Amino acid sequence: MDALFVCTGNICRSPMAERICRAVAVEQGVELTVSSAGVGALNGQAMHPFASEVLAENRVDATGFESRYLQPRILAPADIVLCMTREHRAACQRMLPVRWKRMFTLIEFVELVSTLDGDTPTTDASPSIDAIMAARGRIDTNSAHLDILDPMGQPKADFERVYRELSPQVGALVQWARRSVVGQ
Secondary structure, three states, rough: OOOEEOOOOOOOOHHHHHHHHHHHHHHOOOOOOOEEEOOOOOOOOOHHHHHHHHHHHHOOOOOOOOEEOOOHHHHOOOOOEEEHHHHHHHHHHOOOOOHHEEEEEEHHHHHHHHHHHOOOOOOOOOOOHHHHHOHHOOOOOOHHHOOOOOOOOOOHHHHHHHHHHHHHHHHHHHHHHHHHHHHH
């Protein structure tokens, strides 16, 4: 499974999600390839210092990160694209419309998995990506609660908020990926 996280500058939210996801996947023994990019990123930038600090304080490796500008060649191979906001999702869908169904906000994806899990509570397998794509009508995909707000230009407390928002969502994503392997 190849997951791509997307935000604006690829120095705050999406790299935090990438690094949290990588750490949780390794900890749980889940094979998951993760990366990130930004719709307005400059290539080769370091992670924001507050993002790095918050990750380090939570024992997540932030070293060696470099930002990437999102391009179709980065989007195309991803099994799922997990955006920080609805606007990022729309930008990805415009950039590579043929793959639009595989593009979600992170919160949207986790909510869809949870909704489908409620349909089959007795199985150990996760809903397939096809089932998740087909279930979009079950939630309001335009709701503002699907966005993880940008901490850029804000105090460190906002980066801590982002970590607290990302951590359970990414944990649920890794659980879905782990259970997806069981169901194959």
